[in-house]
Amino acid sequence: MTQLHVQEKSVPVLEIENLSQRFGGLTAIANFNIALGENDLTGLIGPNGAGKTTVFNLVSGFYQPSEGEIRIGGTPIAKLKPHQVTAMGVARTFQNIRLWSDMTVLDNIRVAQHYRLGYGFFHSILRSKTYQQREAEITKEANNLLEVFDLIRYRDEFPGNLPYGTQRKLEIARALSVHPKLLLLDEPAAGLNSNDIQDLIRLIRWIHNTFDVSIWMIEHHMDVMMELCNHIKVIDFGETIAEGSPEEIRKHPAVISAYLGDDTL
Amino acid sequence: MLRRYSVHMFLALLGFVLVYLAYNELVNLYILSILMFMGVNIILSASLNLVNGYMGEFSCGHAGFMCVGAYVSSMLGVLLFAKDKVFGLPLLSPEFALYAFPVLIFAGGVAAAFAGLLVAIPSYKTRGDYLAIITIAANYIIISGIENISYIGGSRGFMGMKRLIRSMEDVVDLPWMLIWVFLFTIFSIWILRRYLSSTFGKGVSAICQDEVAAEIMSVNTNKIKTITFMLSSGLAGIAGGLFAYILGYVNPGSFNILKSTEVLVMVYLGGMGSLSGSVLSAIFFTVLLEVLRPLQIIKWVVIPLLLIILMQFRPEGIMGNRELGDIFPWLKRFYRFK
Incomplete structure (x- = not known):
């Protein structure tokens, strides 16, 4: 009995095996492997164009991998559409903020619960019992989420009117509204000032402690990564060049040469 | 109480006044037909606004779906309830026409909704200008298809629907077409409002604002696109059916690209993503067309010119993407806007 329990626990949230992605003749990702457990906080770094966002696009189902397999909680996601992958518990944010600009903050959170609306077109026309009940639940949940994220006062605002840092926060809140098991953050600190970055670090740590979610993030700000992650993977030109704890990565010669260039010319 | 039922009461009153005026022949047939075309145009512009305004696609083949609805409901009606040289004697007694009429119109709508798949399926992979070209192609396919079926009259058209209207009036003497147009117009706006104000419909x-974000935040974009295109073309089909019965005659030529453009003008005039804008502009545009009728063919110089002026000075249309309640806050006293 205990053994079964342990076994269940040990299925990684995300497993990537021998993943390769080629665009025409260009190999964007080569032989990528990773396994993320529950409640991990992992980093993915690399110079520009290294293929970091491509990995995220593959995991969220935007591309079909040329080779290899991605499994979410043990289930392969091959041939699934992005919205189906999201429904399995993978949420993400984007490098450039992608909120719905003409929808209120509340609606942004509500619409992101689309996969578990539990009603369809005819319910929405007839305003059935199911519809009313689910709408009330969705609104309540969205309000709760805004409350814990301290965004409730912006409820009826449009995202464009919010400060940049708050928009980031809202995008993360929206991602969490899909109840993810895995949260992918693509450069959450991009475009933030140093004050906002400190807030972001606190926010991510708080999410990590509060929600039952494994976080995987891409970031260029090394201080953010050093502070948050317990494991970092480094890729360059699609190849994994190093992985380990932040301390190990900081001193790793391959990482230093990838970032600063090779002086042995 | 007042806020809850104000619109219901207003519409009931409006309907009653219209029927009263028509029944006692206080307005002439010309005005009456303009009123009915207003209803048809409201359905058309509101349903096209769903695709062009709310979903941000550019459909310019709306008249094609209208055509499908018009032909299906009129052929079905004539086949079942009227004596005709194509279909011969009616299959059912003409007295039932009154009760079956909504079913006929709905049948046209359903057929048009399925014709909407012609655009919905390509929209999974294409969008923007490319999809616009597909919609024009769909419009042409439908028109040319019908023009080439000589059994139903080909390009000469199809008639016999007036008999149905007369048999409705024989059963109960009321201006039935006006009533049906009125009811179907309300039905269309009602269905669109409910769809668009639900989280599902949002x-x-x-999709309009960021399709990638929509897909990644678990919105099944293909399903939403299919439903939206089918709803839009289905309502166009309903409008087409009503249009056919008002005229008593249909021919494919009246559903060509010019008709689609007319609907587009109404949508842009009213404001993208504003249902009340669509309603207002449909009313305004119908009146405008009639006022400019003395100009005859010059009309089609003046109206496009108006469009150029509109795009120059008020590109967002009459209402922008706002609804009546945003512009006249005092209306909120009478109605809860969603």
Whole structure:
């Protein structure tokens, strides 16, 4: 009995095996492997164009991998559409903020619960019992989420009117509204000032402690990564060049040469 | 209480006044037909606004779906309830026409909704200008298809629907066409409002504003697109059916690209993503067309010119993407806007 329990626990949230992605003749990702457990906080770094966002696009189902397999909680996601992958518990944010600009903050959170609306077109026309009940639940949940994220006062605002840092926060809140098991953050600190970055670090740590979610993030700000992650993977030109704890990565010669260039010319 | 039922009461009153005026022949047939075309135009512009305004696609083949609805409901009606040289004697007694009429119109709508798949399926992979070209192609396919079926009259058209209207009036003497147009117009706006104000339907706006974000935040974009295109073309089909019965005669030529353009003008005039804008502009545009009728063919110089002026000075249309309640806050006293 205990053994079964342990076994269940040990299925990684995300497993990537021998993943390769080629665009025409260009190999964007080569032989990528990773396994993320529950409640991990992992980093993915690399110079520009290294293929970091491509990995995220593959995991969220935007591309079909040329080779290899991605499994979410043990289930392969091959041939699934992005919205189906999201429904399995993978949420993400984007490098450039992608909120719905003409929808209120509340609606942004509500619409992101689309996969578990539990009603369809005819319910929405007839305003059935199911519809009313689910709408009330969705609104309540969205309000709760805004409350814990301290965004409730912006409820009826449009995202464009919010400060940049708050928009980031809202995008993360929206991602969490899909109840993810895995949260992918693509450069959450991009475009933030140093004050906002400190807030972001606190926010991510708080999410990590509060929600039952494994976080995987891409970031260029090394201080953010050093502070948050317990494991970092480094890729360059699609190849994994190093992985380990932040301390190990900081001193790793391959990482230093990838970032600063090779002086042995 | 007042806020809850104000619109119901207003519409009931409006309907009653219209029927009263028509029944006692206080307005002439010309005015009456303009009123009915207003209803048809409201349905057309509101349903096209769903795709062009709310979903942000550019459909310019709306008249094609109208055509499908018009032909299906009129052929079915004539086949079942009227004596005709194509279909011969009616299959059912003409007295039932009154009760079956909504079913006929709905049948046209359903057929048009399925014709909408012609655009919905390509929209999974294409969008923007490329999809616009597909919609024009769909419009042409439908028109040319019908023009080439000589059994139903080909390009000469199809008639016999007036008999149905007369048999309705024989059963109960009321201006039935006016009543049906009125009811179907309300029905169309009602269905669009409910769809668009539900969280499910807000997926449409999510697609418009950022399709990638919509897909990644678990909105099944293909499903929403299919439903939206089918709903839009289905309502166009309903409008087409009503149009056919008002005229008593249909021919494919009246559903060509010019008709689609007319509907587009109404949508842009009213404001993208504003249902009340669509309603207002449909009313305004119908009146405008009639006022400019003495100009005859010059009309089609003046109206496009108006469009150029509109795009120059008020590109967002009459209402922008706002609804009546945003512009006249005092209306909120009478009605809860969603």
